[in-house]
Amino acid sequence: MIEAVARQNPGFITELLTTIPHLRAYARSLTRNRDAADDLSHDAIVRALDAAEQYTPGTNFRAWIFTILRHMFYNNSRRNKYRMVPLEDMPPIESVTTTSGQQEANLAMCDFRRAFWQLNPEHREVLMLIGAGGLSYEEAAVICNCQIGTIKSRVSRARSQLNLTLEQGALPSRSSVQPIAESEFIEMLEDAGHS
């Protein structure tokens, strides 16, 4: 499979290799878990290689493979394959500092991350795609299979929710954050039109 793709369309492999780190970041925003995100990324890469003939060279490769990954996440969530779990692998604060300003910044960053991981997957993904990944509203709308207005609205609501959580100080401790209940998650999928 890989041989055939490499022979027929080497540019595809180049784009794939460049995109893998971003694919992992997007998968992490959906699954909220390192291992599940890497499993999902791996499966999406294999699926993309299988479907390489369907990709039109010169079009947006990142949007194409992100869409594959997203479909796999939502299609398999019901079977619990890439289930969301507690925040046991929330990215660590990487530096220990000594000045009070830096300590304050680290605390603020830690609070931000806890608030971010508490958002629902649709809010996390739009912030990750647009706020961090640098995709346009149009590209995000293609990936999420919805209108641009819906994406803008999700971004706005996600920011408001982050702000509310941070202002109210309603941050749970790491150990108290529970996975989203299955019923709640199914309801959310149905609301989002994935039923």
Place this chain on the structure above:
Amino acid sequence: MQTVSKMESKPSKTPPSPSVEGPSKQPRHRDRWFDSQLLRLYNDVVNEPLPDELSQLVTKLQNKMAGSND
């Protein structure tokens, strides 16, 4: 990686270092602070080493690429 550098290349209008001050009450500054935190979070994941399974797959892809270029 292009998009990340694109975002990093426009700090000229950034208010006093958001990474030090924390979120501002002003919406525009607050959103910039959110974006800076998101970018940091995103880059942390992007720069993480690959797990074994993915790493093996990448090596296989790179080898096939090298083979197809010969």
